[in-house]
Amino acid sequence: MEWETVIGLEVHAQLATKSKIFSGASTAYGAAPNTQACAIDLGLPGVLPVLNREAVRMAVKFGLAIGAEISPRSVFARKNYFYPDLPKGYQISQYELPVVGLGKLEIELEDGETKTIGITRAHLEEDAGKSLHEDFHGMSGIDLNRAGTPLLEIVSEPDMRSAKEAVAYLKKLHALVRYLEICDGNMQEGSFRCDANVSVRRKGTEKFGTRAEIKNINSFRFVERAINYEVERQIDILEGGGAVVQETRLYDPDKGETRSMRSKEEANDYRYFPDPDLLPLEIDAGFIEGVRGTLPELPDEKKHRFMTHYGLSAYDAGVLTASREMGDYYEAVVKACGGHAKLAANWVMGELSAALNKDNKEITESPVSAAALGQMLERIEDNTISGKIAKDVFEAMWNGEGSADQVIEKKGLKQITDTGAIEAIIDKVMADNPGQLEQYRSGKDKLFGFFVGQVMKATGGKANPGQVNDLLKKKLQ
Amino acid sequence: MHEKTIAELSAALAKGECSSVELTQHFLKRIETLDGGLNSFVTVTAEQALAQAKAADDRRARGEAGPLTGVPMAQKDIFCTDGVRTTCGSKMLDNFIAPYDATVVERFKAEGCPMLGKTNMDEFAMGSSNETSFHGPVKNPWDTARVPGGSSGGSAAAVAARLTPSATGTDTGGSIRQPAALCGITGLKPTYGRVSRWGMIAFASSLDQGGPMAATAEDCALLANVMSGFDPRDSTSIERPEEDFTARLNEPLKDLRIGLPREFFGEGLDAGVAKAIEEAIEQYRKLGAEVKEVGLPNSGLSVPAYYVVAPAECSSNLARFDGVRYGYRCENPKDLMDLYTRSRGEGFGAEVKRRIMVGTYALSAGYFDAYYLKAQKIRRLIADDFARAFEEVDVILGPTSPSTAFKLGEKTDDPVTMYLSDIYTIAVNLAGLPGMSIPAGFSDGLPVGLQLIGNYFDEARLLGVAHQYQSVTDWHRRIPEGFA
Numbered sequence: 001m002e003w004e005t006v007i008g009l010e011v012h013a014q015l016a017t018k019s020k021i022f023s024g025a026s027t028a029y030g031a032a033p034n035t036q037a038c039a040i041d042l043g044l045p046g047v048l049p050v051l052n053r054e055a056v057r058m059a060v061k062f063g064l065a066i067g068a069e070i071s072p073r074s075v076f077a078r079k080n081y082f083y084p085d086l087p088k089g090y091q092i093s094q095y096e097l098p099v100v101g102l103g104k105l106e107i108e109l110e111d112g113e114t115k116t117i118g119i120t121r122a123h124l125e126e127d128a129g130k131s132l133h134e135d136f137h138g139m140s141g142i143d144l145n146r147a148g149t150p151l152l153e154i155v156s157e158p159d160m161r162s163a164k165e166a167v168a169y170l171k172k173l174h175a176l177v178r179y180l181e182i183c184d185g186n187m188q189e190g191s192f193r194c195d196a197n198v199s200v201r202r203k204g205t206e207k208f209g210t211r212a213e214i215k216n217i218n219s220f221r222f223v224e225r226a227i228n229y230e231v232e233r234q235i236d237i238l239e240g241g242g243a244v245v246q247e248t249r250l251y252d253p254d255k256g257e258t259r260s261m262r263s264k265e266e267a268n269d270y271r272y273f274p275d276p277d278l279l280p281l282e283i284d285a286g287f288i289e290g291v292r293g294t295l296p297e298l299p300d301e302k303k304h305r306f307m308t309h310y311g312l313s314a315y316d317a318g319v320l321t322a323s324r325e326m327g328d329y330y331e332a333v334v335k336a337c338g339g340h341a342k343l344a345a346n347w348v349m350g351e352l353s354a355a356l357n358k359d360n361k362e363i364t365e366s367p368v369s370a371a372a373l374g375q376m377l378e379r380i381e382d383n384t385i386s387g388k389i390a391k392d393v394f395e396a397m398w399n400g401e402g403s404a405d406q407v408i409e410k411k412g413l414k415q416i417t418d419t420g421a422i423e424a425i426i427d428k429v430m431a432d433n434p435g436q437l438e439q440y441r442s443g444k445d446k447l448f449g450f451f452v453g454q455v456m457k458a459t460g461g462k463a464n465p466g467q468v469n470d471l472l473k474k475k476l477q
Numbered sequence: 478m479h480e481k482t483i484a485e486l487s488a489a490l491a492k493g494e495c496s497s498v499e500l501t502q503h504f505l506k507r508i509e510t511l512d513g514g515l516n517s518f519v520t521v522t523a524e525q526a527l528a529q530a531k532a533a534d535d536r537r538a539r540g541e542a543g544p545l546t547g548v549p550m551a552q553k554d555i556f557c558t559d560g561v562r563t564t565c566g567s568k569m570l571d572n573f574i575a576p577y578d579a580t581v582v583e584r585f586k587a588e589g590c591p592m593l594g595k596t597n598m599d600e601f602a603m604g605s606s607n608e609t610s611f612h613g614p615v616k617n618p619w620d621t622a623r624v625p626g627g628s629s630g631g632s633a634a635a636v637a638a639r640l641t642p643s644a645t646g647t648d649t650g651g652s653i654r655q656p657a658a659l660c661g662i663t664g665l666k667p668t669y670g671r672v673s674r675w676g677m678i679a680f681a682s683s684l685d686q687g688g689p690m691a692a693t694a695e696d697c698a699l700l701a702n703v704m705s706g707f708d709p710r711d712s713t714s715i716e717r718p719e720e721d722f723t724a725r726l727n728e729p730l731k732d733l734r735i736g737l738p739r740e741f742f743g744e745g746l747d748a749g750v751a752k753a754i755e756e757a758i759e760q761y762r763k764l765g766a767e768v769k770e771v772g773l774p775n776s777g778l779s780v781p782a783y784y785v786v787a788p789a790e791c792s793s794n795l796a797r798f799d800g801v802r803y804g805y806r807c808e809n810p811k812d813l814m815d816l817y818t819r820s821r822g823e824g825f826g827a828e829v830k831r832r833i834m835v836g837t838y839a840l841s842a843g844y845f846d847a848y849y850l851k852a853q854k855i856r857r858l859i860a861d862d863f864a865r866a867f868e869e870v871d872v873i874l875g876p877t878s879p880s881t882a883f884k885l886g887e888k889t890d891d892p893v894t895m896y897l898s899d900i901y902t903i904a905v906n907l908a909g910l911p912g913m914s915i916p917a918g919f920s921d922g923l924p925v926g927l928q929l930i931g932n933y934f935d936e937a938r939l940l941g942v943a944h945q946y947q948s949v950t951d952w953h954r955r956i957p958e959g960f961a
Contacts, residue, residue, distance in 0.1 A: 039576060039577055042802060043797040043802070044557075044575065044576075044577075044803070045557065045563070045565065045570065045573070045575070045678040045679075045797070045798075046556075046557045046563075046575065046579060046674075046675065046676040046677055046678045046679065047675070047676070048674060048675050048710060048711050048712065049712065050709065050710060050711075050712050051712065078793050080792075080793050080796060080840070082796065082799060082817055084799075084801045084813065087797060087801075087802065088796065088797045089793070089795075089796020089797050089799060090793050090796055140813075142801065142802075269841055269842045271792075271793070271837065271840035271841060271842075271845075272840075272845075273789060273793070273840055273845070273849055276681075276682035276683035276713075276790055277679075277682050277712060277713065278712050278713075279712055279713065
């Protein structure tokens with residue numbers, strides 16, 4: 001039996017506003033509990049919400065970036081339920097009329113094909129606080145710093161057919177919100193959170209299977225694992241003659257499995273109704289055009305430009321535009337090294353990315369600046385150092401030993417390009433290895449590499465490899 | 478002093494005939510000696526009031542006094558007051574002290590009006606008799622065996638007994654106008670959005686509106702000047718140029734078109750009330766007004782629509798009172814559900830619980846369309862009725878309440894009868910229009926209230942229409958026996 005997986009994602013992106021969506025309290029992360037919760041966030045009696053214009057601007061920016069219709073009139077509704085970290089007993093959200101309507105996002109699949117994923121809607125809402133269940137001796141602690149933080153909930157169509165597609169979509173969305181500078185994308189701090197609706201159906205059938213909503217999948221890796229686990233679970237049930245139950249399931253990253261949180265029967269009746277404290281949100285064409293004017297170059301546009309302008313492959317351009325910071329860094333390197341785009345691409349994607357990965361650093365935290373890396377690449381291009389030596393220079397720069405020129409100077413890594421000097425070394429190597437010389441001359445061509453190695457060894461790797469090759473060939477004849 | 482209107486007190490202060498401290502002392506003394514039998518105040522803030530009075534006198538001495546600087550007043554206990562407890566008539570908030578002032582409170586402070594205290598009210602403004610208050614019922618100063626009306630019953634009784642020259646009220650379905658009528662004073666419910674709701678504890682957000690309660694229309698105009706104005710902290714506050722509500726007080730009524738909604742004069746209207754209203758209508762004719770009948774055909778739907786919308790909003794507005802952060806919390810909760818159910822079960826009174834239940838039901842999946850959505854549609858029909866009527870007339874006139882003050886306990890077991898005492902006032906809230914109640918005589922020794930309804934933002938005309946009537950009558954000057 002062949003099964004098809006159907007996935008839709010709901011992403012909560014925390015908008016990077018300075019203050020909360022309905023109050024003036026700060027949204028900064030990591031403050032002492034309840035120090036960034038004002039009377040409005042605490043839900044004191046008599047307080048009223050006032051919408052943060054900046055949050056609306058960011059939502060519109062997102063809508064324009066995914067080619068969606070911006071609703072000229074959208075409505076805030078109350079989602080009513082009791083929980084200790086929900087101070088008012090309701091969450092202000094958008095229900096029937098969201099600010100951002102139908103849009104789309106293009107993702108790239110592993111085989112290089114592209115696929116369009118529909119985005120049903122995106123709406124503004126406020127976040128709840130946090131409940132802490134440890135360290136309070138049988139009680140719970142409530143931190144309301146996060147209460148009222150603006151969120152953009154981005155709901156996709158059920159267009160994804162595998163966990164890999166889901167991850168590709170999520171990564172693309174993640175890059176987009178960061179490009180737009182509307183969300184810092186920090187998944188660890190919960191700025192970018194994902195729930196997945198997963199179902200399976202027999203291949204070829206139209207009707208969707210019963211879905212489960214999986215919560216708590218807050219890394220790209222967990223998304224893939226959780227979905228794959230859930231797909232297997234549902235197939236096992238169906239193949240065993242059972243039926244999948246519509247429910248909410250929690251992903252446990254330690255056990256790598258999902259488990260039931262609550263079923264449809266236990267689901268809350270949220271009693272949505274328009275919030276009478278807030279007027280409908282009306283957005284005019286002038287506001288939308290104003291926001292459109294602030295849109296940066298988007299990932300797909302940038303990728304295309306990298307391919308045409310720098311002559312990069314689709315793959316390289318894709319990697320280098322995966323984040324706005326990566327693209328900015330790359331372009332700064334190209335500029336600093338005098339336009340050697342391919343060399344810059346190799347180094348940014350190669351040595352630099354490897355070093356960042358190893359030290360678990362973001363590109364914005366790189367100890368080697370784009371300008372410094374560019375200068376080093378210039379030294380490769382002008383033959384001051386070889387590509388091989390450059391790796392040592394880069395490592396020294398990474399460890400804070402100075403600029404490329406300083407490292408080359410201090411360590412004496414300058415390439416030997418003086419023909420006479422190289423010839424003298426070759427002569428010495430030949431004299432020291434008469435046996436090998438004879439064997440070579442009697443037809444054992446493989447020994448050429450031996451002589452190159454000896455010369456490089458004698459120069460501490462500094463001899464220009466091209467010159468060594470040419471001169472050796474002449475002398476060994 | 479206490480028989481003077483605010484306009485007169487303001488003049489006396491300006492002339493130096495008395496000081497704010499003297500005035501404040503006088504009213505504090507009256508509260509102390511006379512409120513025992515009325516229970517109109519929940520909290521008396523004597524010390525603060527006297528300090529504010531002293532500051533007002535100093536300000537006047539510096540030549541910086543505004544029109545009402547130094548004239549004391551009282552706040553309904555629904556307005557949050559920084560440092561002074563705000564109970565909203567509930568056990569739930571009996572220990573609650575807000576860390577901020579409501580905009581209305583701020584505005585009176587800025588004007589320099591000493592606050593004598595906080596007045597009693599129905600719990601969370603839900604009631605028409607002041608009997609649902611956790612602090613006990615308020616008695617009507619005209620007959621202490623009777624209710625003062627509600628929910629602003631404490632404010633109405635205190636003004637009627639001249640324990641304060643004025644008090645603030647809030648009106649969701651008649652809570653300013655009905656108690657004003659039952660206590661024989663003047664009350665104004667402004668257009669929705671005129672007075673900021675910031676810091677006013679919400680009952681039904683789309684209907685709640687604060688307003689002044691005082692002896693006369695002129696006083697209400699002076700108070701409205703202080704209370705109203707755009708407030709960026711309230712998204713439903715309306716941004717309009719500042720307006721002087723006293724501007725049209727002396728406008729003659731010649732050619733004024735008054736509409737009498739035939740639906741307000743039918744079955745259920747007490748004969749004594751009807752008679753007083755007829756006489757008032759006659760008085761208006763004498764003043765030169767043209768009186769004609771108008772129709773508000775959907776007004777019969779206002780009570781049922783109101784009792785869907787208001788409870789629906791209240792069920793959500795009151796969810797924040799959960800025993801977690803502030804307010805009443807039950808003893809030794811055994812788990813979260815126990816904390817919620819007992820804190821709310823013990824902290825709220827019966828009427829509040831009834832409305833939360835009704836509202837929760839009306840908003841539930843499967844019932845929303847049949848109740849909440851339908852009620853909203855009725856609201857539109859009612860507003861359209863008024864719009865049509867205002868094409869023909871300038872103001873609408875009728876009784877404020879179908880009867881005079883009823884006996885304590887008379888309607889407590891029959892919520893529906895109780896709800897019907899707001900039958901003439903509720904439509905005004907559903908439409909968001911301004912309305913007033915003014916004293917229009919007596920029936921069996923009890924005050925009768927006359928309701929005037931105006932078009933949106935037409936308060937100045939409405940106050941003028943009331944003032945002209947008060948210029949030729951003295952009902953508003955009457956003070957109940959024992960409080961003279």
